[in-house]
Amino acid sequence: MRRRLLSSTLLVAVIAVLLLGVPLGVAVNRLIQEEATQELSGEAKSLLNDVEYARIQEQPIDPDQLERKYPDRHIQIYAGGTPPQVTAVGTEPEQENRLSADAQSESGVYVVVSRDRTQIEQQVHAWLLLIVVLAAVAMAVAVGLAVVQSRRLTLPLRDLAMIAERLGSGEARPSKHRYGIQELDRVAEVLDRSATRIADLLAREREFATDASHQLRTPLTGLTMRLEEIVAAADDPSVVKEEGEAAIVQAERLTAVIDELLAAARRQRHAQTAVVELDALLDQQFIEWGPAFRRVGRKLVLAGTRELKALGTSGGISQVVSTLLENSLKHGGGPVTVTTSNTEKSIVIEIADEGKGIPEDIAPRVFERNMSGAGGTGLGLTLARALAAADGGRLELVRPRPAAFALFLRPVGDRGRNRVVSGPA
Template identity: 80%
Template sequence: MRRRLLSSTLVVAVIAVLLLGVPLGVVVSRLIVDEASQELRSEATRLLGEVEYSRIQDQPIDPAQLEMKYRNRYIQIYERGNPPNATIVGTEPPTGHQMTEDAHSENGVYVRVSRDRGQVEQDVRARLLLIVALAAAALAVAVGLAIVQSRRLTLPLQDLAMIAEKLGSGDARPSRHRYGIQELDRVAEVLDRSATRISDLLNREREFATDASHQLRTPLTGLTMRLEEIVAAADQPTIVQEEGEAAIVQAERLTAVIDELLAAARRQRHSQAEQIDIDEVLDQQVHEWDPAFRRAGRTVRLTGTRGLFALATTGGLGQVISSLLENSLQHGGGPVTVTTSSSEKSIVIEVADEGPGISEDLAPRVFERNVSGGTGTGLGLTLARALAAADGGRLELVRPRPAAFAVFLRPVGDIGRNRVVSGPA
């Protein structure tokens, strides 16, 4: 590209110099010749006047004085008389290489002034050489500007190519480079925006992998517990059948969790909130987590208003309650109480325990991603809040010590807020 810019600029400069320089040279040559002829004509006219004045004053013409006054001129003066009077001053230029102008008066005086054409031609050549030098300087300046311009264009293009190569290799950091050229700056801005989008996509993929591993762990834990119950009750067919059915339910929940995570990864999770039975979801969760709490020497109990219905999704609410129970099992202490209540604006499910609770410095950040007060991943409460928001509800920490979390759901009559929302980040 640089070579093309240089060659094209040089061609344009040569054409411009030829179109301007050649006519300028012709005009300058003619002007010099015309100026020399005009000067000779003026000298001949002036000399004629001087000769006429000398005749009136009856004074002779002094050739030495004329030669001093009209240097480098060959002068011929003829006066009518008997015999004719002729005065010649200077050296006659070579024949065919001279410029001549003459003048005459009615009194019979004839004056001819000549000069060597070589002096005029030398002046013409000097002016033409000056024009050629200026043309060469113009070409040099054009080439220099072409080099500077080509570097100004090619270096940013090479830089943009390197940035694009980095994007293709996975380095999605915006360069923030600007070059002072509107078109190139536009390309740089587009690449920066593409880098930002690619970085966001990569972050989402990493978050999805992290979220998937966390969300799948809870159903797998429940499934493991059910299988352990089956093994422990191998000699009791009735219990084996019940635990086997519970394990099947856990496997179905695991499939639902995978589907929801995939939808969230594509950012296409639509809230399909509908009227659900709160007691059914809570009974199922308590039934799943009761064995784990019993092994830890703790209990889970349901209290509050029964027979409540809310607008939510069974899978989403189930994952929220499951995350809260798991959080209480890992970080809480004492019995866990799940309390349900209702008001005009919302259906409230509160999960509380009697453990040490959450420290004051951690409480404001408990829902932030990767924030954990123990050895956890710091993702459970973040995902639980996102799932609650996806159904049009919200999850809040209502008391840090002992810890108490509340899920606020829309009542059945609140149909107007049934809208499409994004899934968990």
């Protein structure tokens, strides 16, 4: 590209010099010739006046004075009379190189002033040389500007190519380079916006992988506990059957979570909420988590209003309750009380324990991603709140010490919003 810019600029400069320089040289040559001719004509008229004045004053013509007044000139004066008077001053130039001008008065005085053309040609050559030098300087300046301009254009293009290469290799960060050229700056802005979007997409993919691993861990933990109970109660057929059924439920939940995550990742599922019976859902959670709490000497207590129904999805609500129970098992203490109640605007599931609770410096940010005060991943509560919001509800920390969380769900009569699964954000 740089070579093409240089060659095209040089070609334009040459054409411009030819179009301007040649007519200028012809004009200068003609102007100098005409000026020399007019100068000789003026000198001839001036000399004629001097001769006429000398004749009136009856003074002789002084050749030395004429030679000093008209240097480098050959002068011939023809005065009337019998015989006619002829006066010559200066060196006569050669015939082929002579430029002459004459003047004649009414009294019969005739003067001829001549000069050598060589001086005029030298002057013409000097001006033509100056024009050639100026043309060469103009071409040199044009080439220099072409080099500067080509660098100004090619270097940003190379930079943009490197940015695009880094963008294609996965290094998606805006360069924020600007070059002072509107078109190139526009390309740089587009690349920066693309880098931002790609970085956002990559971040979403990483978050999705993290979220998926965390959401799959809870059903897998429950499934492991069920299998452990089956192994421990292998001698009791009734217990084995009960624990086996619980393990099957956990496996079904695991399958449902995987399906939901895949659909969320593809942005293809828009599921409407349905009526969920909270009693059956909570009973299932107690069946799943009861053995784990009993093994550590803690109790699960269900209290509050029964036979409540709410709008949502059983998978989403179960995942939220399961996350809260798992957090209470790991980080809480004492019995865990699950209380259900209803108000005019919400159906509330409150889960509280009697442990140390959440530190004051963490409580305001407990739902932020990667925020954990007990060595956890810091994702559980973040995902639980996202699932609650996807169902049209909300998850809140109502008391930090001892910890108490409340899940607010929409009552059955509230059809204002539909649940839309859009994947982790």
